[in-house]
Amino acid sequence: MTWQNALHDYQLYLKIERGLSANSVQSYTRDVEKLILFLEENEIKISPKNITDETIQQFIYHISKEVNARSQSRIISGLRSFFDYLIFENYRKDNPTAILETPKIGRKLPDTLAIEEIDLIISQIDLSTPEGERNRAMLETLYSCGLRVTELITLQISDLFFPEGFIKVTGKGDKERFVPINIETQKFIAIYIKQIRVHINVKKGFEDTLFLNRRGKQLSRNMVFMIIKELALKAELGKTVSPHTFRHSFATHLLENGADLRSIQQMLGHESITTTEIYMHVDKSFLKAVVEKYHPRK
Structure with missing residues (x-):
């Protein structure tokens, strides 16, 4: 078995059996590619079946x-x-990484924005331009629904269930979930669709894509990052703001206002509640308030 054969089979396993997205598959295989490059540069000729913990170290x-x-x-x-x-797959009997100690890293708390800061960023949008109406609808959707940037740019018009108050989101591993969307955000999306998007020359294959660029195609992840970065600079917040900052803020504000972790987990599309717990940076005053409100011995 060669490294390339093993890597190819591993990619298929991640994609088909584990249902991971293309980005996740690429992230997993990139780590193995680093090891392969190290072996090649040091002329270490050893197969995936026979590599030892010493070589991994x-x-x-x-x-x-x-x-x-x-x-x-x-x-x-x-x-x-x-x-x-x-x-x-029965190619090995042991894992050569088993004895490796993972470096101790501090818990990195996610950046978040206050409601006033989110309003300030959105207020920087130039609504006199077609892109401005689109950008307002996008940012309101990010914050209102806590979407990942990929989920935002792949959102379809057919995913909008406004009468029921939900949107259908396709997350990691093509797993679908329904997320509530408030009336105000529905209004901004409707304005964009009826007044802006209707005038765009939509390219074939993107007829159902909600948010389009000027060429009638799906927006890129980088474009959304750039839009938010420029608006944050205009707002002079002095913070690094990304699409994920809106997702962090969505979850944090829900938690601070009394939402339970299970509900937030479902809306964020996290498989494990542990991920949701790490996602939150709950201050001690909020925890104290929860105990005072819900514990029988107040």
Whole structure:
């Protein structure tokens, strides 16, 4: 078994059996590709079946000079998954990453925006332009529904169920979920569709795509990042703001106003409640208020 054969089979496994998105598959295989490159550069001729923990440790020591602890941890996790797959397919009996210690990393709390800061960013949009109406609808949707940027740009008109008050979101691994959408955001989307989008020369294949660029095609992830970055600079917030910041803020504001974690987990599309817990940065005053409100011994 060659490394390339093993990597190709692993990619198919991630895509077909685990149902991961193209971005996730690429992220997993990138870690293995780093190991392959290390072996080639050092002329270490060893197969995926026979590589030892000693060689893996040499590789980790090598990359530790180039990347931070968080990246090292991610690479080790990616390799562990790859070798678990080889064990699953009976190519190996052991995982050479099993004895590796993952670098200790501090918990990185997500950035968030106050409601006033979100309003300030949105107020910077030039609504005299067609793109302005589109951008307002996009940002309101990001904050109103807590979407990932990929979920936003792939949102379809047929995914809008306004009479019921929901939108259908296709998340990681093509898993679908229904997320509530408020009346105000529905209004901004309707304005964009009826007054702006109707005048765009929509290219074939994008007839159902909600948010379009000037050429009538789906917006790119980078374009959404750029739009938000420019608006944040105009607002002079002094913060790094991205599409994910709106998602963090959506979840945090729900939690601070009394929403339960399970409901937030469902709306964010997290498989594990643990992910949702890490996502939140709950201050002690909020936790104190929860105990005072709900515990029988107040």
